[in-house]
Amino acid sequence: MNKASINIATDITPFDNPRSIYEIQSEAINHLLNSAGLSIKDVDGLATNGVERFSTVGMSEYLGITPRWTESSFLGGSSYLTFVNRAVQAVESGDCNIAIVSYGSNQRSSKSRSLGGVIEDHTPQKFFEYSQGILSPLSLYALVAQRGFYEWGINSADLAEIAINARNWAQLNEKAFHYSSEKLTVEDVLNSGLISSPLHKLDCCLVTDGGGAVLITNDKIAEKLGLPKIKINGFGQVDTHISYSQMPDYLITGAKASSEEALRSSKMNFNDIDTLQVYDSFTITVLSTLASIGIAEPKEIIEMFRDGEFFKGGKFPLNTSGGGLSYCHPGMFGLLLIIEAVNQLNGNLDGRQVTDASTAFVHGTGGVFSTHASMVLERIS
């Protein structure tokens, strides 16, 4: 069997220059391949989704390639953790040698996102839930937050700390949407307007354009090209429900099972992890995920935010890009979580670089807390 690794990654935040999904992806991919010393014709594996119904085929045609391996499962925000894991497996098995995992979205400039969500008429979700006037996915996260207030004894001011932490990181990332914005206060979040209570506008992620690409190759190629090597030490995935009414546990999510599997297979625990990249579609997503993966009890987690434990110099530098809340959120943010982790481990980041980061824990959440994928990454050379 070959050995495979994640090598390098690039992100694109084209806020001032809108372009098509194909153009965002091709720009990211070409930039990545140039950095690696490879040509587009070398690529024989591609994973992407959300481009069109034939996502990998359409993107391959645009790029002018005919890959031997493709992957296009639709898992929302966790899709790209699954894709990167499968790309490594594909390279190890020899199904391909040089794989690209890429994503792009122009949801802001094309106004393709609606508060009501994407409704498919034949589904049980449409029949029993969209018919009730939900904002999807926002209202489910709101229901989880309200239940969390009840069971955990937290409140909106507590959740605001998560948005503030994200904004603080974004001000260290010149590619972030909120790089030049004012520092956030609790009052700013509480005064930003309720959308689906208890969640305010600033409890919600951005809606932006953006995308990026990650390179996965076998180790012989990586060594020949002098590329860094990052291993997936552990991976776990679980998908629990898609209808609001079918969520097995409204506070402790599938993140518990996926993270336990990822940590078990990596033989590591959170004391070994240098940075956390955790999906932040909403402030409550972060709190629920951190509680589910076992960082601490929810109230303690909020205190850790107040104490700076999730900011630069803290115990768990979290969402160092500024996250979906303050950096960018082009729909399925999972790939951007991995890109930030890879760039941290490769030591590429200036003001927000975590000193000597060699390990990262990444968690993707998709749908309405529906899909969960966790991975432990370690830079080995």
Next chain:
Amino acid sequence: MKLWKDWIDEAKKGVINVQLCLDCQNKQFYPRDFCHSCASNKLEFTSTDGSGVVFSYTQVHRSPNPDIFIAPYFICLVEIEENIKIICNVIFEDGIPEIGRKVFFREVSKDGVIYYSD
């Protein structure tokens, strides 16, 4: 989808059902053609008493469809049987929502909106 339409038709007549498995007595919602617990296809509707308990609530301030939903309005997860929840609109008579409050089925609108109230 026939089962789903049957469920709504029953609700329009004033009855909120769940499915009962005649082989293992498991109850489930939303209706499917087999039992989640034992895979039996011997299932029938069994009515709830029309009450439920608010498990969580959200007040929606931006309507996705202003022709049907006038913001703000409350959407709740209501537990209608042990471990069975539905998404519905709830009218709180005093305008104050509360987790744990007992609510009662009122009607299904012509647009298919399920209303409970306290």
